[in-house]
Amino acid sequence: HLQLQESGPGLVKPSETLSLTCTVSGDSITRGNYYWGWVRQPPGKGLEWIGSFYVSGRTDYKASLKSRLSISVDTAMNQFSLRLTSVTASDTAIYYCARLWSSWFDYWGQGTLVTVSS
Amino acid sequence: SFDLSQPPSVSVSPGQTAIISCSEDKLGEKFVSWYQLRPGQSPVLVIFQDFKRPSGISERFSGSNSGNTATLTISETQALDAADYYCQAWDSINVVFGGGTKLTVL
Numbered sequence: 601h602l603q604l605q606e607s608g609p610g611l612v613k614p615s616e617t618l619s620l621t622c623t624v625s626g627d628s629i630t631r632g633n634y635y636w637g638w639v640r641q642p643p644g645k646g647l648e649w650i651g652s653f654y655v656s657g658r659t660d661y662k663a664s665l666k667s668r669l670s671i672s673v674d675t676a677m678n679q680f681s682l683r684l685t686s687v688t689a690s691d692t693a694i695y696y697c698a699r700l701w702s703s704w705f706d707y708w709g710q711g712t713l714v715t716v717s718s
Numbered sequence: 719s720f721d722l723s724q725p726p727s728v729s730v731s732p733g734q735t736a737i738i739s740c741s742e743d744k745l746g747e748k749f750v751s752w753y754q755l756r757p758g759q760s761p762v763l764v765i766f767q768d769f770k771r772p773s774g775i776s777e778r779f780s781g782s783n784s785g786n787t788a789t790l791t792i793s794e795t796q797a798l799d800a801a802d803y804y805c806q807a808w809d810s811i812n813v814v815f816g817g818g819t820k821l822t823v824l
Contacts, residue, residue, distance in 0.1 A: 647804050649813035660811050703808040704751035704766040
């Protein structure tokens with residue numbers, strides 16, 4: 601059974617870098633034609649796609665975040681990571697990692713709350 | 719990119735049918751998925767590829783997509799169906815979520 605688990609600091613200071621890791625268990629992230637991605641939900645707001653990657657190396661980022669965002673993968677650890685630089689209070693959100701199969705997200709992590717505050 | 723428009727809220731009485739719409743120009747040309755999100759929980763996929771139900775999802779959930787509008791229908795609505803519902807589509811580069819619809823079961 602596939603499971604995803606987010607990890608990382610719950611508090612980040614403004615202007616610093618938010619870094620999260622998603623650990624995948626139950627299957628290899630290199631198996632199959634899947635994308636893997638990040639979705640966030642700011643407090644009181646809706647779901648927002650951040651970016652996705654394919655193990656072949658292709659990455660897609662939300663246009664408004666592209667200049668601050670990078671997604672990387674560690675196939676040996678079966679993990680992928682999110683790095684968002686120069687954060688502000690508007691980056692406060694629950695961050696989810698998920699598997700994107702064809703056009704839908706079929707497996708999700710439990711989510712982790714990241715607060716941007718001094 | 720593109721946008722997906724949903725009504726902010728829908729109210730329904732128990733046992734009645736709830737209909738949640740998701741609109742965008744030529745949305746019928748894309749596959750639409752729907753997610754249920756309850757407070758403190760992760761999103762749950764309830765419909766994918768317009769009308770398909772994942773294993774374990776009640777038959778009371780159904781979907782359609784044609785023209786400019788996709789629709790999630792919940793028949794015989796129960797109190798446990800109260801949640802936020804999000805439509806989602808993908809243009810092979812960008813993933814887009816609708817703004818979400820809060821379903822209230824009165």
